[in-house]
Amino acid sequence: MPVRDTAAPTLVRPGLWALTLPLPGPPDLVTVYVLETDAGPYLVDAGWDTEDGWRALSRGLAAIGTRVEEVRGVLVSHSHMDHYGLAPRIRASSGAWIALHPLDAAQLSHYRIDPAERLADVLRRAGAPDTAVDRALAGLGKGRGHDAAAPDVLLEDGQRPEVPGWDLTALWTPGHSPGHLCFWEGRQRLLLAGDQVLPHTVVAVHEPEGPQDDPLGGYLESLDRLERLRPTEVLPAHEHRFTDLSGRVGELRAHHSGRVARVAEVLDAGPATAWELAGRVRSRGTLDDLHGFPLHVVVTRTLAQLSHLRRQGLAEEVPGPPPYWAPTGRGVPRSSPDVVGHRPVR
Structure with missing residues (x-):
């Protein structure tokens, strides 16, 4: 079977390659970055x-003169x-270590749960009536979670992973997931951004895990x-590389400010469930x-916006x-115009 929707490896900087791998989608592609060292x-x-x-990864590594092993x-x-x-399959083939932030290592157990059960939990937490939960789950069937093996290395904020010849620092950037990490290459001032900031898509944030x-x-x-x-330059895991991080951050601030203000305005009309x-x-x-x-994304987004209003003292659960x-009666955050022309969360 041919590998679909992947391109030849792209040389980003000397010794740094970008490989695109297919996904069940959407999104359809993810970028894996390869750092060459004398050790491998x-x-x-x-x-x-x-x-x-797996085939796309193997083929991409072969194209730059190396192997998964x-x-x-x-x-x-x-x-x-x-x-x-x-990552666990790569480790089984090569003996490589896997590094992840501790908070996201703890998240791996969540993926063993049937996705339909996870959706039902989120909807009930949002106050959805049983009829709405049943309707949302209709046709999803019984799914199987992912039994992902644990990482070998737990990377905390500011730690420097052992990658010979590269000046890497792990940066804890929570939001999209509790333990999301970016990697900063200080000598070349490159930001390997994961899903933290994409050039077009507004990424989702995770479901609030408690009242704080x-x-x-x-x-x-x-x-x-x-x-x-x-x-x-910013090297994200989806879409394409870009250089104007400040401009993109400004767009994202405006987007979220407008969305949170809209939730506050609707809530000001009277108490309501998150659903x-x-x-x-x-x-x-x-x-x-x-x-x-x-549906999971939309409801989680609203729960996150409400939690943000609670932190500002503008809403209470x-x-x-x-x-x-x-609403707490302490006012409504000033609305910013929403960003036009950018895709919604993933």
């Missing part, structure tokens, strides 16, 4: 564990399966930190047309059943 290659991210992905280490930006999936958790706030603070680095608010802020005014992963949200 090191990878940043690994791709999804499919036969197409020679890989020495895999630096994984976060635990999502389009980034982590092939503010994944959207953490994401925005992470963007500020990365902007201060002033990289010469109700998620529908009301959409142009359709309902979630009835969404199922599966898109009232225990149920069902749990609902109410």
Whole structure:
């Protein structure tokens, strides 16, 4: 079977290559970066564990004069399966170590759960009625989670992974996942950004994990930190490389400011569940047309926006059943115009 939708390796800098691997999608592709060293290659991210992905990785490495069996280490930006999936298989073939942030290492157990069960949990937490949960799950069937093996190395913020000849520092950039990592190459001022910031897509943030958790706030603070680095080029895991990080961060700030302000304005009309608010802020005014992963993203996004408002002292969650949200009466955040022409979260 031919490998689909992949291109020849791209030389980014001397000794640094970009390989595109296919995904079940969407998105359809993920970029794995290869760092050449005298000891052998090191990878940043690994791709999804499919036969197409494995063949594309093997073919890409062969094209630059190496093999999977020679890989020495895999630096994984976060635990999502389009980034982590092939890492254990690479380790089994080469003996390479796998590195991941501790918070995302803990997330691996979540992927063993049937995706439909995970969706049902999120919907119930948002206050969706049983009829809506049943409708959302209809036709999804019984799925199988991913039994991903644990990493070998737990990388904390500021640690320097052992990649000979490269000036790499791990940067903890939570938001898209609790333990998302970017990798900063200081000598060449390159930012290997994972899913933290993409040139077109507004990435999703993870579901809040408790009353003190503010994944959207953490994401925005992470963007500020990365902007201060002033990289010469950003190397994301999807779409394409780009140079104007400051401009892109400004677009993302405006986008999220506008979305949060819209949620606050709708909430100001009266208490509502996160499920109700998620529908009301959409142009359709309902979630009835969404199922599966898109529904999971929309509801999680609303929960994250509400948690961000709670951190600002503008909203509070009232225990149920069902749990609902109410404005605190302290005002509404100033709205910024939404960004036009950028794709929604992934």
